[in-house]
Amino acid sequence: MLEIKHVSKKYGRREALTDVSFSLPRGQIVGLFGENGAGKTTLMKSILGLTKFQGEITLDGKPITGANIARLSFATSEHSFFPALNAKEHREFYRAHFPDFIDNRFHALMAFFALPEDRPIGRCSTGQKNQFETVLALSQGADYILMDEPFAGNDVFNREDFYKVLLGLLTERETVLLSTHLLEEVQGFVGRALLLHEGRLIGDVDLSEAEERGEDLMSIVRKAYGYRADRVKEALDALGGDDQDA
Amino acid sequence: MMKRLEQCVPPGVDGAGELGTIYVLWALTGFNMLGRMIPFFEALQYLREHGGTLFQFWYYFTAPRYIFPVLVLPVMVIVSLLYLGAKIVAHYQSYRTGSRADYTMRRLPDRREYHRRALALPLVGLAGLAIIVAVTFAADVALYFWLAPAEGLPSMFQWPC
Numbered sequence: 001m002l003e004i005k006h007v008s009k010k011y012g013r014r015e016a017l018t019d020v021s022f023s024l025p026r027g028q029i030v031g032l033f034g035e036n037g038a039g040k041t042t043l044m045k046s047i048l049g050l051t052k053f054q055g056e057i058t059l060d061g062k063p064i065t066g067a068n069i070a071r072l073s074f075a076t077s078e079h080s081f082f083p084a085l086n087a088k089e090h091r092e093f094y095r096a097h098f099p100d101f102i103d104n105r106f107h108a109l110m111a112f113f114a115l116p117e118d119r120p121i122g123r124c125s126t127g128q129k130n131q132f133e134t135v136l137a138l139s140q141g142a143d144y145i146l147m148d149e150p151f152a153g154n155d156v157f158n159r160e161d162f163y164k165v166l167l168g169l170l171t172e173r174e175t176v177l178l179s180t181h182l183l184e185e186v187q188g189f190v191g192r193a194l195l196l197h198e199g200r201l202i203g204d205v206d207l208s209e210a211e212e213r214g215e216d217l218m219s220i221v222r223k224a225y226g227y228r229a230d231r232v233k234e235a236l237d238a239l240g241g242d243d244q245d246a
Numbered sequence: 247m248m249k250r251l252e253q254c255v256p257p258g259v260d261g262a263g264e265l266g267t268i269y270v271l272w273a274l275t276g277f278n279m280l281g282r283m284i285p286f287f288e289a290l291q292y293l294r295e296h297g298g299t300l301f302q303f304w305y306y307f308t309a310p311r312y313i314f315p316v317l318v319l320p321v322m323v324i325v326s327l328l329y330l331g332a333k334i335v336a337h338y339q340s341y342r343t344g345s346r347a348d349y350t351m352r353r354l355p356d357r358r359e360y361h362r363r364a365l366a367l368p369l370v371g372l373a374g375l376a377i378i379v380a381v382t383f384a385a386d387v388a389l390y391f392w393l394a395p396a397e398g399l400p401s402m403f404q405w406p407c
Contacts, residue, residue: 048353066357074349083344084258093257097354120258122344 001025002047002072002144002175007055009042009199016042017053018199026143027172031186032179033221034196040179041076043196044146047177048074059144070098073142075133077149083122087115090136100141105169109135112165113158127154134162138169147178156185163189187217195224254366256340257347261367264333268371271326272378278322279382283389290393326375330368337364 002024009017017039024030032040046053049064059068074080081090087110095101110117113131116124121132134150151159159182167189170176180186187207195203203224210220221227255261319327341348341360351360 048349050349050352066355069353070355072353074353076346076349078349079345080347080349081345082257082347082350089257097356097359 001060003056003058003061004043004047005056005058007043007046007053007057009039009046009051009053015199017046020055020196020199020201022194022201022204024144024175024177026175028192029167029170029176029178029190030192030194031183031190031217032177032194032196033181033183034179035225037198038196039199040196041148042199044074044076044148044177044179047146048072070100070140071143073137073140073145075137075145075147075150077130077133077152079129079133081121081129081132081136084120086120087117087132090121090132094136094140098140098142102139102141106135106139108169109138109165112161127158130154131158131162138166143173143175145174145176147176147180149180150178151180151182159185183217183221190217193217193220195221197225254363254370256337256351256363259337259340264367267329268367268374271322271329271371272374275320275322275326275375276378276382278320279378280385282320283382283386286386287389287393290390323375323379326371330371330375333368333371334365337368 004023005021007017007020008015020039020043032043034040042051045051047057047064049069057064059071062068064072082093085093091101091103091106094106095103113128113135115128115132115135121129124132130150130152131154134147137145137147137150151162154162163186166176178186178190191207193203193205193207194201195205203220205220207217210216251261251265255264341351341364348360351363354360
């Protein structure tokens with residue numbers, strides 16, 4: 001169980017996270033949603049120990065240290081691979097540092113995405129770089145796979161195929177925390193939604209329960225963020241009014 | 247050997263190339279330090295013959311510059327230090343060039359790996375440089391004790407009259 005307890009983070013005076021608490025048990029696919037600057041990336045970096053924070057984050061009751069950090073993996077749209085290394089060299093590096101590296105998953109995903117094995121990743125296309133980033137995160141052998149906008153720059157067909165493959169390959173011990181703006185694409189894929197707004201957790205929704213109530217992810221998000229469906233009409237009316245005045 | 251060398255630099259950095267440059271810098275620093283011994287040797291010989299006041303003057307004002315190369319660093323030592331310092335910066339920078347590989351390095355189970363790879367080769371270069379400077383310094387001192395006239399030696403090394 002990954003537990004986030006009262007986590008806050010400030011960048012100067014700006015509060016990036018304010019008293020965020022939730023827990024992630026094994027075997028869930030969880031969506032982390034929020035507007036730009038809501039604190040999604042900061043939250044993931046806090047979990048991974050890449051940034052300092054107030055509060056407590058534990059993995060099975062223990063703080064995250066070198067002893068258990070291998071149980072967390074990370075795919076980010078910023079990319080965390082080594083641009084000068086090719087796929088084979090990355091595999092060697094990961095195998096040397098992460099004892100649970102899943103070799104056959106790595107090869108299967110490389111084949112699925114048709115990624116080149118001998119070309120330095122830095123010389124691949126943006127889409128291929130994203131794919132390789134997720135291949136590494138999924139192959140590391142981690143229990144908790146954190147993905148921060150991993151598909152930015154990938155075409156929709158690639159993304160859809162990838163969701164299907166992901167559903168097929170994850171085991172019951174693996175949890176995915178997926179941060180993305182592509183709500184409609186992932187709503188059939190995630191089982192739980194965490195909603196961040198201005199650094200605060202404003203919603204933690206079990207989507208199967210919501211479905212029973214007749215709600216889908218989009219309507220939950222619209223409600224949580226106070227989205228006004230009539231604002232487009234209002235704006236158009238106002239523009240039309242300007243035209244008439246002219 | 248190559249594989250072990252690759253493990254001493256950030257992934258993707260040309261460790262063999264950097265080690266080659268360090269060897270060259272060591273060699274040039276060694277020649278630089280030895281080259282400084284030639285005028286020192288000649289000066290000592292000249293002063294041994296002429297001695298007296300001139301030697302006293304030289305002893306107090308000039309000799310320390312030769313004997314203590316750490317005080318007045320030969321140009322190749324400065325060049326080598328600049329190179330090694332720049333490599334440390336470049337190694338850390340390499341983790342953030344073209345990607346945020348520092349995220350991967352900082353979440354490795356061996357938390358020392360991030361700094362170890364950035365610092366290992368420059369520190370080896372620095373250690374080699376220190377040995378070269380120490381050896382040539384020892385040679386300078388030995389040369390001085392061998393050639394300096396009695397009045398230039400500390401009293402404990404002078405023959406009792």
